[in-house]
Amino acid sequence: MLPTEIPSKKHSFKQQQLQFRETAILDTVNQLLSQKGFDLMTMDEVAANVGIAKASLYKHFASKEALAAACMTRLLERALDTVHDLPDTNSAVENLRAVVRWAVSTHLQGTMPLLPSTRSTIQSALQNHAPYMQALGKLIEQFAKWIHEAQSKGELSVTLPSEVVLYTLFARSCDPVADFLKQGGAFTDHEITELIVETTFQGMVGQA
Template sequence: MPIRSLIKASSPAVKPAVVKRPSFREKQFQAREDAILSVVNRILSTKGYDLMTMDEVAAEVGIAKPSLYKHFDSKEMLAATAMTRLLDRALLQIKAQAVEQPALDSLKAVLRWALTAHLEGNMPLLPSTRSTIRQALVNHAPYVERLIQLTDAIGQWIQQARKEGQICKSVPDELVMFTLFARACDPTLQFLRETGQYTNAQIVELMVQVCFEGFT
């Protein structure tokens, strides 16, 4: 008897997995959690972590503070979860890029997404080196896991773009990557919008041009 047939014959029948539908209470809980994270994302985008308070989050969501703590037991966990969700969205953008696309075009596409998210109020401010959230993020395994995936993917594009002659050899990979991260939170975006002379799409393209081509 062939090995494949032997394995199949000796293997127990696999029962189809039973998909448990969430209860109404579970759906409500998840909907409230999504609302909480949306509010947190907006606050992090405008004020940053250090100025955010749990009282403010609860008030904006329209729930009691004890209800907020049923979802997140601390301000640190709340912010770490919101930042993890942001990285999930960034990873989706990375996966959406065509494999055959030039590496530099992939970097530009992801930067465009980040700049657009910033203008729409959906890009949290990066934590400063002195921010108390940094340690919370380092201790939050899901965040660290996704951050590694993100930096690995962007790092590979940077190296490939360098091989293709699109990035100067004397500029370290880290500098290129950190510059891209910083552009996503650049206040220049808001300053340009406040002039009333440019649409969001024009601002995004101007920022991408300056980031990759400089002022020449």
């Protein structure tokens, strides 16, 4: 027996409106987090910048912590997109360099959200947000695989624990060195990005 109706895969106009508004909200939050940080960002400011009532904002996100969790989830999803788009011919260390390059570039563009790393309420919001934890798990798993492969081939130091390498690479996304160099005005964003990638992977010790 054939179904009389075929369900449409298209989103309704209302769903599209809600999605558009949510994207606008996250774009605004992303910008505010990168420029002002979590503590100085307010829900009133987010609503005003998006052009909606504060009550409407709360229909999408119940708290500032929920906003931050959604924003960080989107960032991780974009990082995973970057990982997915890497050439199959890349070596493990080339892939690591490419993702660090993307992270530093994103930071310099002012679109890298910054969150306090020790705030318990934020950590709780992130840990309780399933999409965030899933995306983070995928990214860590891929990084761990590349780090192991690069160390086994001698492309990364085998004397460093893999956790040290992992957290060092993750830290490049919020490295204040990039900000200091940008403020100095002596280098372009591209040059700053390459300099940070170079010091991350090659260090500062001269070649003998």
